[in-house]
Amino acid sequence: MKNMQGFKTAQASSQLYCHSSFLLRGNDGNRNPTTGFCDLGDLHHSSAVFHQEAGVDLGSSSMFSVKSSNVVGDSNMQYGTLSTNVGSSQIGSSGGGCMDTGLQLMYHKGVSMQTLPLGNGHVDNWADSGIVDNSQQTDDTSTDIDTDDRIQCNRVKNGSRMLMQSKDQTKVKPEDQKTLRRLAQNREAAKKSRLRKKAYVQQLENSRVKLVQLEQELQRARQQGILIGTEGNQGHLAVGNGALAFDMEYAHWVDEHQHLLNDLRLAVNSQMSDDELHILVEGVRVHYNELFTLKRIGAKADIFHILHGTWKTPVERRFMWLGGFRSSELLKIIKDHLEPLTEQQLLDICNLQKSSLQSEDALEKGMEALEQYLVETLSSTSLGPTGNGNVADYMDQMALAMAKLGELEGLLHQADLLKQHYLRQLQRILTVRQTARAFLVQNDFISRLRALSSLWLARPRE
């Protein structure tokens, strides 16, 4: 009943719909253009119609022909205000159905009343045309109008009252029954359409809220340094997922590793037996294997993400070689912390250092060979302004280059295997306590690199 509230939302849109076309394009597809209001129009015609019979055959398109006269439009807009409370009110039951549908139409299109200067010219015309006598019939609708809308409805009230009275005064002719039925159907359709629109808008609002939440999450995650794939592009999205998954798994692994090493530290400082210490040390070494498995999976998903090392902190990245630390570097770091070493142990450590270095260099040369191959393949004859580029050649180049990129995974895997062998050999050469100390020193160094990265990133800049 109090549809004025709904009408107020319609007022938000500042569009004046004066065209006939908009009425023809009813919200409901089933709306026959000839039913309901075809054209906003000539109030002269309408007034005449209303004057004759309540069951106005609004189907006649000539009735409301749009002259695009603002006054006409304005007055018709006034009906929009009526529609809100006229629409589902008792007037529909009487012969006012014809008015309802048209007014509802205008309501659908979000007709705004705010921009309407209420021309009361036509109202006066109506008065002149004799439709209206000044009987102050107290409809519910008129009371509604009185109580609800403030400014613009004042004029409209008069018009509506006049309209209602005109309808009441006319008889209902038999052929108007059909019209009434049709108009009632229109009304129903309009109502359904309104409800659908409401539901759709609600859905949109929910999605919008969800979108805002997701964006906030993304922002938070980005701040934590996790690499997010670029938005929009589907291909990049797939890549981003692999990288993101690896980053999260790696962060998790780092946490676990810290816990294991803390336990090891406590054990070393306490007077634990060698056997028990051995179990802990072995646990740490096995945990490294988990990391290599993670990296293998990550390399399959996105090899360049692993190679690029965004998942490491900036300072760590400087020391990164082929996806991780060089074993020879780590050995250099821990060597001084391992005394006392026996002669044999010293010899073995030196051999380990040498063999690690040689293997690392070999893999590095392999990487260089790969890069050289890419350069040679992609810069062959077809390049340059004088080269007559052959599509087949280009495709061959790409195929070769693609095959070569597949070998990156193998190189990365070998580098990780090197690390694995190094850790195992370390455990063989050293005593349990020495191995434990070696792992702790190694990890302390890496932790300090991470701390340095955080400090560096958080430093105050002038």
Place this chain on the structure above:
Amino acid sequence: MHYQVEPAAAAWNYLIRVRTMEEDQMERVVRLASQSAVVIFSMSSCCMCHAMKRLFCGMGVNPTVHELDQDPKGKDMERALMRLLGNGINTTAAVVPVVFIGGKLVGSMDRVLAFHISGTLVPLLKQAGALWL
């Protein structure tokens, strides 16, 4: 009856022929492997093979390298090597590089590196006469 035997026989003949070819190449591979102290079967374009070659050269070993992509029977040799390695699982990965030291099969890059880091590669090389001191 008569007709059924024919295609079966033809298929069997083909199989035997292929096998003998492979056997030939297998023999050839083994023969080549025992000709030098260190023998590497590789491909000229493979970067892992390049790494392997550099590893041995860096240690002071002078390996004999057979480039399979420059050999007319290269494909068969590759298949023979695959069977030697027992690589039933990983057929998509490259077979080469494969190393023989002292005529005995060592294996692929990961085995070589494992031996090297654990310190057993150098004694093996010395034993085969590829390294002195």
